[in-house]
Structure formats: C-alpha cells, structure tokens
Amino acid sequence: MGRFADWLSRNHGTDSDDYQQLWRWSVDHPGQFWAAIWSYFDVGEPVSAERALASAQMPGAQWFPDHSINYAQVVLRAPGREDDDVIVIGRSDSRDAVEYTVAELRDKVARCRAGLRGLGVERGDRVAAYLPNIPETVVLLLACASLGAIFSSCAPEFGTRSVADRWRQIEPKVLVTVDGYQYGNKHIDRRDEIAAIRAELSSLTRVVALPYTGNDVPDSMPWDELLARHEALKFAPVPFDHPLYVLYSSGTTGLPKPIVHGHGGITLEHLKMLALHHDLGPGDRFYWFCTTGWMMWNYLVSAPAVGAAIVLYDGNPTFPDFTAQWRLAAETGITNFGTSAPFLLACRKNEIVPSEVADLSAIRGVGSTGSPLPPEGFSYVYESIAPGAMLTSLSGGTDVCTGFVASAPLVPVYKGEISCRCLGSRVEAFNSDGQPVVGEQGELVVTTPMPSMPVGFWGDADGSRFREAYFDTYPGVWRHGDWITITERGTCVISGRSDATLKRGGVRLGTAEFYSVVEDLDEVADSLVVHLEDNEGGPGRLLLFIVPAEGVTVDDALRSTIAKRLRGALSPRHVPDELHEVPAVPRTLSGKKLEVPVKKILTGTPVDVAASTGALANPRSLEAFERFRDQ
Numbered sequence: 075m076g077r078f079a080d081w082l083s084r085n086h087g088t089d090s091d092d093y094q095q096l097w098r099w100s101v102d103h104p105g106q107f108w109a110a111i112w113s114y115f116d117v118g119e120p121v122s123a124e125r126a127l128a129s130a131q132m133p134g135a136q137w138f139p140d141h142s143i144n145y146a147q148v149v150l151r152a153p154g155r156e157d158d159d160v161i162v163i164g165r166s167d168s169r170d171a172v173e174y175t176v177a178e179l180r181d182k183v184a185r186c187r188a189g190l191r192g193l194g195v196e197r198g199d200r201v202a203a204y205l206p207n208i209p210e211t212v213v214l215l216l217a218c219a220s221l222g223a224i225f226s227s228c229a230p231e232f233g234t235r236s237v238a239d240r241w242r243q244i245e246p247k248v249l250v251t252v253d254g255y256q257y258g259n260k261h262i263d264r265r266d267e268i269a270a271i272r273a274e275l276s277s278l279t280r281v282v283a284l285p286y287t288g289n290d291v292p293d294s295m296p297w298d299e300l301l302a303r304h305e306a307l308k309f310a311p312v313p314f315d316h317p318l319y320v321l322y323s324s325g326t327t328g329l330p331k332p333i334v335h336g337h338g339g340i341t342l343e344h345l346k347m348l349a350l351h352h353d354l355g356p357g358d359r360f361y362w363f364c365t366t367g368w369m370m371w372n373y374l375v376s377a378p379a380v381g382a383a384i385v386l387y388d389g390n391p392t393f394p395d396f397t398a399q400w401r402l403a404a405e406t407g408i409t410n411f412g413t414s415a416p417f418l419l420a421c422r423k424n425e426i427v428p429s430e431v432a433d434l435s436a437i438r439g440v441g442s443t444g445s446p447l448p449p450e451g452f453s454y455v456y457e458s459i460a461p462g463a464m465l466t467s468l469s470g471g472t473d474v475c476t477g478f479v480a481s482a483p484l485v486p487v488y489k490g491e492i493s494c495r496c497l498g499s500r501v502e503a504f505n506s507d508g509q510p511v512v513g514e515q516g517e518l519v520v521t522t523p524m525p526s527m528p529v530g531f532w533g534d535a536d537g538s539r540f541r542e543a544y545f546d547t548y549p550g551v552w553r554h555g556d557w558i559t560i561t562e563r564g565t566c567v568i569s570g571r572s573d574a575t576l577k578r579g580g581v582r583l584g585t586a587e588f589y590s591v592v593e594d595l596d597e598v599a600d601s602l603v604v605h606l607e608d609n610e611g612g613p614g615r616l617l618l619f620i621v622p623a624e625g626v627t628v629d630d631a632l633r634s635t636i637a638k639r640l641r642g643a644l645s646p647r648h649v650p651d652e653l654h655e656v657p658a659v660p661r662t663l664s665g666k667k668l669e670v671p672v673k674k675i676l677t678g679t680p681v682d683v684a685a686s687t688g689a690l691a692n693p694r695s696l697e698a699f700e701r702f703r704d705q
Contacts, residue, residue: 075350075483081114093484093494094564101500104130104522108137108342108498115345115380117148127523132550133541135523138338142311145318145337146219148345150183150307152176154356154381161378163359163406164209167389168256168286172209179213179378184307186217189300193248193280197222197310200320202246202275204237204268206230206255206388207366210284210297212375214250215319219337222310225319229367230255232663234267235688238274240322243332244532245277250297252286258393265291314338315529321369321472324662324689331543332532335372335475336525343476343498343526344376351496352410352439352466353483356381362412362441363391363399368664369472370412370443382410391417396424397431400459404432411460412441414665415451415467419593422454434460443468443477444665446568448590449490467492469568471554473544474526478518478554479566491565499524501566503558508548515559515584517572520552527552557584573670576605576616583648585669591643592618592636597626600659603650604673617676617702618650621659628655654702658695665691675699 079096082088086106090096100107105123113120118141128136152161157177164172174182195201201218205211206229218225226244228237230252249272254263268291272278282300283291315336322330348354360377361384364370377384385406391399391413403411411434421428428434437460442451447467455465465487470477478501481493495501503516510516520527531540547553557569569584576583585603592601600621607614618636622628633653640648660668671685676699687693 075353078114078350082110086110093482097495097497100497101522104498108525111342111346117143117341130523132523132552133537133545137525138314141314143314143338143341144220144309144311145341146183146216147309148341149216149376149379150180152378152381161383162209162212163383163385165387165402165406166208167258167393174209180307182213182301183216183220185301185304186213187220187307188303188305190217190221190223190248192303195221195223195248198224200224200226200244200246202241202249203227203366204230204249204251204271205284205366206252207364207371207386208388209386211366215375219318220307220309222312222316224317227366229365230264232367233688234270236663237271239686239688240330240332241275243329244320246275247277248280248282249275249278250282251291252284253289253291254287256287256389258390261287263289265289312337317529319372320532321372321475323472324664324666330689331539333473334529334532336529339525339527340475343524344373345379346497347476348377348382349380351480351482353464354380354382354410358382358409359385359407360410361385361403361408363387363414363417369475372475396421396426400428400432400434403434403437407436409436410439410441411437414444415442415447416445416665418442418447418451418454422450423596427458429459437463439464439466441466441468446570446586450590450594452489469556473528474524476526478520488565491561491567494564495566501558503560504548512560513562515557515569518554518556518558519548520554576603587644588648591640592620595636595639597623597632599623602659602667602669602672604669604676606673606676615652616650618653619656619659620653621656656698658692660695661691662689663691671696672699676703678703
C-alpha cells in the first residue's frame with residue numbers, strides 16, 4: 075500500500091499523506107484510480123481515465139471498453155515466483171496432501187484446457203463443478219477462464235435441489251464432480267446425488283469424475299483422462315466484461331440469483347484487495363477456511379496473481395477438535411489466516427489459545443468475515459492468536475465478490491470496528507431521507523461504480539431483476555442491505571442486515587450486537603432474534619430463540635441471566651419480550667442466520683413458502699418455529 079501511494083505520487087501527482095486522503099482520491103477520481111491499478115499491476119497497455127471508466131452510470135457502468143483481458147493469464151503469471159516454487163498447497167480429510175509448483179499448476183491448466191476443448195467446450199459455454207476446495211478445482215477454474223468458458227461451482231455438501239436450482243438456470247455443458255468426500259471421520263457418498271443432478275440437467279453432454287474417495291461414477295470420464303493430452307498453454311483475450319464465473323445468492327426466498335462476474339472486474343478488484351489491503355506478495359501463504367459454494371473461495375484462489383501461494387483445506391475444521399485449524403496453519407506455514415467470525419468466537423468460548431497449541435509465528439494477517447466480529451473477538455485475536463498481526467474484519471458479499479470495507483496496512487485496528495472503507499469503494503451510510511450521514515447508523519450504499527459489481531444476472535435480458543435487487547430503493551445508487559455506521563475517524567461498524575431490522579420505540583437495533591452478548595454466555599450455543607411489528611402501532615414483540623449448550627436447561631434463571639446481560643451490556647430496549655428454546659438456528663449453506671424467513675413463519679407464512687429448504691444447511695430447523703406462530 076505504501077509503495078502504491080509513492081508510485082501514485084510519482085506518476086499521477088497525487089498528494090496522499092495518509093490513507094483517508096488516498097481513499098478520497100480513489101473514489102473522487104474512479105477512472106484515474108482504476109487505470110492506475112491496471113498500470114501498477116501491469117495488466118496491459120496504459121489506459122486513460124476516460125477509457126478506464128467510459129460511463130459511470132449505475133447500473134450500466136462501462137469499464138475498459140477498448141481492452142481485452144484474461145483472468146487466468148494474470149493469475150498464472152505468479153509474479154516473484156520461480157517455476158519450482160510451491161504455489162498451491164492442498165490438505166484434506168479425504169486423502170493425502172497435494173501440492174503444485176508454479177510449473178505444475180501451469181501444466182495442469184494447459185492439460186485441462188486441452189481436455190475441455192476435446193469435449194467441445196468453447197468460449198461462452200458453462201462448466202459446472204461439483205467439487206470441494208481442492209487443487210483440481212483451481213485447475214478447472216483457470217482452464218475454463220483461459221478458454222473464455224464460464225465456471226460455476228457448488229460444494230459437494232449441497233443437496234440435489236439446491237444444485238439443480240442453480241445450474242438449471244445456466245445450462246452447463248460439462249459437469250466435473252467427485253464421487254464423495256470425507257468429513258472428519260465420516261465418509262459421504264454423493265453418487266446418488268450426482269445421478270439426480272444429471273437427471274435435472276438436460277444440457278449436459280459429458281460428465282468428468284475425480285475419484286476423490288476411490289469410487290467410480292457411472293458413465294463418466296476419469297479426471298486423469300481429461301488431463302491426458304498436453305497442449306501449449308494459451309489464453310483467449312476476452313472483453314473486460316466477459317463472464318468469468320457465475321456465483322449465487324443464498325436462494326432462501328426463491329431461486330438463487332445467478333450473479334455473473336466478469337474477467338476484468340474480478341481481476342482488478344482482487345489485485346487491489348490482495349496486494350494492497352491484505353499486503354500479500356511473493357513469500358506469503360494465504361488461507362481462508364471456505365468451500366467452493368462461498369465467494370471467499372473465488373477470492374482466495376486469485377492470490378497467485380500477486381505472487382502469494384494458496385492453502386486449501388477440505389474437511390471438518392473442528393476435527394478432531396478446535397485446535398485442528400491452528401495446527402494446519404503451523405504445518406503449512408500460513409502467513410495470512412482467514413476464517414469466519416463464528417469460528418473465532420467458538421474457539422474463544424472453548425478456551426482455545428491457538429498460540430499455545432501451535433507455532434503461529436509466521437502469521438502476520440488474520441481475516442474474519444461472514445458476520446460482524448464483536449469487540450471480544452478482536453481481543454481474542456490479539457491476546458491468543460497473533461499479537462503483531464493485522465486483523466482484517468472484512469465485509470462485502472457474493473454480489474461483488476470482495477469486501478467494501480476492511481483493513482489496510484496504513485491504518486490502525488480499533489477494537490470492534492472495521493478499519494476503513496476500501497480503495498475505490500465509495501461506501502456511505504444513508505439515513506431514512508437518503509442522505510449520507512457520519513456517526514450514525516444508516517443503510518450501506520455505494521454511490522460510485524466498482525468494476526467488480528456484477529455484469530448482470532444470468533438470463534435477465536432486460537436487466538429488471540438486477541435493477542430491482544440493488545437500485546430500486548435509491549435510483550443510481552447501490553443499496554447493499556446492511557446497516558453501517560461510519561465514524562468520524564473513517565472506521566466502520568456493520569450492525570447486521572437491514573432487512574432483519576429490530577425496531578423498538580423508534581430506535582433501530584442491529585442483530586449483531588445481540589448475538590455478541592447472548593452467545594458469549596457459556597449456557598448458549600446459538601441464538602436468533604426477530605422483532606414482530608404491531609400493525610396498530612404498538613411496540614411489537616421482540617423474540618429471542620436460543621439453542622442451549624449441551625446439558626443446559628432453559629429455565630427462569632437462565633432467562634433472567636440473559637435479560638440482565640442484555641440490559642447491562644446494551645440497553646433495556648434489547649431485553650426480549652419472549653425467550654424460547656429451539657433445537658437449531660436455521661442457516662444458509664454458507665452459515666448465515668435466517669432471521670427474515672423465521673419472521674415470515676411467525677407471521678403466518680408456511681415453511682415451504684418462507685424459504686427454499688434446499689438452500690439451508692439444516693432444512694428441518696425451520697419447522698420448530700411453527701409452534702410459536704401467532705402466540
């Protein structure tokens with residue numbers, strides 16, 4: 075980040091003495107900024123600001139209309155790395171370790187590209203990956219990108235309905251799959267699901283199978299056969315907005331939205347985030363616990379573009395216990411360790427001190443995302459994991475395949491706050507009048523375009539679904555759906571989803587602070603809170619649902635403890651009117667809590683209408699809420 079600022083000063087005459095000045099310049103002059111990213115990372119010939127951003131209209135911004143690019147070509151440059159440097163490190167519950175050098179990765183991508191061409195895959199064709207977080211999935215993504223084919227992945231734990239709802243929309247030509255997988259000490263055979271998925275996808279012409287756990291998939295080509303022929307590695311130059319891959323919204327209330335991301339936008343955004351905000355480069359080993367069904371996988375696997383090696387893990391992160399991930403970090407030499415806020419808090423709750431169970435001296439960056447990290451999570455990272463690391467609490471989404479707000483090496487980390495708005499991301503908080511505010515909670519909006527905003531939704535020919543999703547509330551402004559507070563010093567606090575708002579006595583309450591307090595109690599394993607409005611203007615009802623820890627009884631004493639803790643830590647408004655026990659909290663496949671579907675069920679919507687159960691990690695969890703309906 076510092077070297078980039080110096081380069082800007084020399085080449086563009088910017089006078090950015092601190093990060094906030096640099097950020098302001100980047101959002102006031104988006105064409106200049108993104109042209110600078112293009113040049114600084116040597117993506118192609120220099121571009122003028124006017125041709126970097128030919129139209130700033132949202133939706134419909136036009137980026138680099140005169141220039142071609144290929145994401146795979148940029149990733150496989152692996153700057154600062156030698157051919158025999160290890161660049162992909164794979165660890166798995168299902169098999170022994172797999173590692174690729176730079177030369178081996180390029181060779182496998184070339185072979186996979188040749189194999190796909192042999193199957194008739196051409197530019198614009200879709201290739202579906204029912205694959206876990208393993209090196210072969212990276213190879214497939216890069217091979218598809220090199221051809222201009224379009225990649226789309228679902229993790230093998232996704233059920234038939236969830237997968238079919240996604241892939242029927244994009245009509246893939248080829249499916250690449252594993253036979254099953256190991257999760258901890260449990261073997262999961264997915265061959266029945268594969269057969270059902272094939273039956274749902276009439277567009278398929280071939281299926282390729284990787285015998286990940288040693289079983290054959292009927293009527294399929296073996297993965298090794300796909301890679302049998304070598305050809306020279308080539309990269310099809312494609313327009314900046316040519317589709318790279320299709321990601322999906324959670325699909326909890328209807329079909330998942332097929333979000334199309336382009337080669338150019340993803341390339342520039344990930345170069346900026348990984349090199350400048352995460353401070354990654356040659357010599358680093360970047361890790362984020364994720365699956366191929368979560369955008370963080372796509373984010374992770376771009377790291378070779380800045381010379382960083384990637385560490386991939388497929389399996390149960392808490393097997394045999396909560397120390398497993400930290401031992402993985404030590405064994406593989408991870409320098410930047412990414413995970414979810416709930417995982418960090420679970421380790422804290424289980425009294426794990428990672429720095430005492432593993433040598434974490436190589437870690438200089440810790441990342442957290444998926445939900446807001448509360449203040450006690452910050453303390454835990456610095457006291458128990460890596461006291462000298464840069465903690466990045468990252469918030470963004472599948473919609474942009476990045477973070478809007480994060481950390482940067484030039485700014486401090488404040489407990490309970492996200493350090494900064496990212497370069498090139500004009501994030502603002504809008505009040506109820508649609509005006510930007512500082513120091514108070516508002517809707518998270520983005521008021522100038524970013525290149526990694528979606529190309530569109532697949533099949534949305536007139537763009538109506540895309541506009542409705544992001545631009546209906548504030549015309550010409552991206553509304554993301556989160557509550558955010560931007561402080562006077564430029565830090566940010568995310569308070570939860572704005573569509574899951576709790577409003578008591580005219581005051582908006584974020585869900586994140588609720589969960590931070592309630593789930594910090596040893597007696598509570600998980601929780602979910604919703605507010606039911608009173609149509610006659612009364613205060614409504616605040617309902618808290620908890621999953622008790624093993625062996626804990628939900629009684630009046632526990633209710634009193636929770637009420638006292640909420641009143642003291644937050645306010646009397648946060649004390650629920652009712653507290654109920656449930657066996658599980660409903661979550662999406664990527665682990666997000668589902669407050670809105672629960673609220674719908676509580677107000678009379680049938681379970682099968684309130685949410686698409688195929689999009690849930692625990693589909694039957696919603697049924698428990700029916701008994702509280704209209705009480």
